[in-house]
Amino acid sequence: QNQDLIELYFDKPGEYDISMISKLGDCQDTSTQKVLVLQKEITEDQNQDNQNQQLGNIREFNVYPNPSDGKFFVKVTLKEQKDISVKIFNLANNTILDQKKQSDKKQYEIPFTLQVPSGVYAIVLETPYGNDIRKVIVK
Incomplete structure (x- = not known):
């Protein structure tokens, strides 16, 4: 603090x-x-380097199109084949709107379809390398 x-x-x-x-x-x-x-949900490997290097192992984490009409893709590229979890949250009340787990790839392109009011929503990526967050705007 x-x-x-x-x-x-x-x-x-x-x-x-x-x-x-x-x-x-x-x-x-x-x-x-x-x-x-x-x-x-994703456990960390025991032999990892510091957090900066861990997040550096997440090569790409993008959301497109953004803004969207509720249909969008989450693209994730990792340095190595690892499992991931992607969760979509409503920022107004922190409820999980959707979540998907994928495994055994270096590159993921995950489609999402949300039927939600216009607004900004959080996308949380969990990997063994660490977590990251993006926002998606639904028009």
Whole structure:
């Protein structure tokens, strides 16, 4: 934690309420957001290097077309053949809208079709090298 940032770590999966208190003079306001912490589905290899090298092993992670009409592809290229998990979240309430697991490839091109209202949605990629996130805009 510093004056601009706080990092939170959760030991167990679950739904957590995170609250922030803002103060200005004698005024105070509290904002609360629910955070969904999931069980990690992809296990990490025991002989990995540091996190920077791990994420460097994810060669490509793209979403196209973006913005989309709810039909889009997630393209993932890894340095080596590894299993992946891709989850789509509604940012408004942290619900999982779709998830797909793929295995035994270096390159994945995964189609998704969401029938959701217009908005911004989160795409979480889980690999043995680490996790990454992208956003997709649905028109």
